Amino acid sequence: xxxxxxxxxxxxxxxxxxxxxxxxxxxxxxxxxxxxxxxxxxxxxxxxxxxxxxxxxxxxxxxxxxxxxxxxxxxxxxxxxxxxxxxxxxxxxxxxxxxxxxxxxxxxxxxxxxxxxxxxxxxxxxxxxxxxxxxxxxxxxxxxxxxxxxxxxxxxxxxxxxxxxxxxxxxxxxxxxxxxxxxxxxxxxxxxxxxxxxxxxxxxxxxxxxxxxxxxxxxxx
Ligand SMILES: C[S@@+](CC[C@H](N)C(=O)[O-])C[C@H]1O[C@@H](n2cnc3c(N)ncnc32)[C@H](O)[C@@H]1O
Numbered sequence: 001x002x003x004x005x006x007x008x009x010x011x012x013x014x015x016x017x018x019x020x021x022x023x024x025x026x027x028x029x030x031x032x033x034x035x036x037x038x039x040x041x042x043x044x045x046x047x048x049x050x051x052x053x054x055x056x057x058x059x060x061x062x063x064x065x066x067x068x069x070x071x072x073x074x075x076x077x078x079x080x081x082x083x084x085x086x087x088x089x090x091x092x093x094x095x096x097x098x099x100x101x102x103x104x105x106x107x108x109x110x111x112x113x114x115x116x117x118x119x120x121x122x123x124x125x126x127x128x129x130x131x132x133x134x135x136x137x138x139x140x141x142x143x144x145x146x147x148x149x150x151x152x153x154x155x156x157x158x159x160x161x162x163x164x165x166x167x168x169x170x171x172x173x174x175x176x177x178x179x180x181x182x183x184x185x186x187x188x189x190x191x192x193x194x195x196x197x198x199x200x201x202x203x204x205x206x207x208x209x210x211x212x213x214x215x216x217x218x219x220x221x
Contacts, residue, residue: 002166005077016081023055026146026157028197032113032204033059036142039192039206043067043109047134049096049127050074050115054082060111061089070107072099096130108136112143116180117161117171128184141207143181144196147174153199174203181207 011018023029033056044067051057051071061069061084069089071079079091092099110131119127131141146157148171161169172180182189189207196202 004164027202032196037063045107046109047107048111054079056113058084100133108139110141116145117169144204
């Protein structure tokens with residue numbers, strides 16, 4: 001039994017506020033969303049894969065108020081703590097493989113935030129492959145993950161992931177992450193990369209296929 005959900009339920013009506021404060025110890029999701037909208041200023045159909053309870057989905061919906069957002073997760077707790085305009089956001093408990101069968105090449109922006117280290121190493125390539133199939137021509141993948149380091153904050157993050165979420169997490173190095181995504185998208189497809197406060201372990205990456213010219217005016221951050 002994972003202790004995280006049980007502990008969080010003890011906070012009752014304050015659960016969402018506590019969850020936000022706890023997440024802020026590790027990553028500033030508002031800065032992450034700012035980076036995303038600076039790199040990809042326009043998107044009409046957005047897919048978030050591994051949306052969890054909706055913390056990043058809220059920021060996506062705020063950053064792209066006219067977009068249709070689909071948010072999926074394999075967890076039954078999908079979108080549970082989302083607050084915001086719901087008319088343009090659809091939460092579903094489903095796999096990316098199932099979604100892509102129904103809606104191939106449909107999304108001009110796919111977002112993957114803090115998911116890869118939760119996915120077993122031997123399943124990561126097929127996850128990125130399915131995401132590649134979900135992206136429309138000229139679309140982008142914006143992803144963020146926590147990269148490994150020999151530091152107290154990394155050990156705290158690993159302990160919290162392992163013992164609070166109860167997931168068997170495994171973090172990549174920056175080189176490992178880059179290799180994973182370029183193995184699917186192809187060499188030269190990483191268009192932007194930056195770190196996100198408060199820790200250099202938070203790495204955000206923008207990928208666009210190599211057949212797509214990169215517009216520098218979208219990336220002046
Ligand atoms: C740390 S949470 C991140 C939630 C959200 N993206 C955010 O940044 O707030 C990681 C999520 O990845 C989900 N996940 C793990 N493996 C997945 C997979 N193969 N497909 C979709 N979601 C997955 C988990 O269920 C969990 O909700």
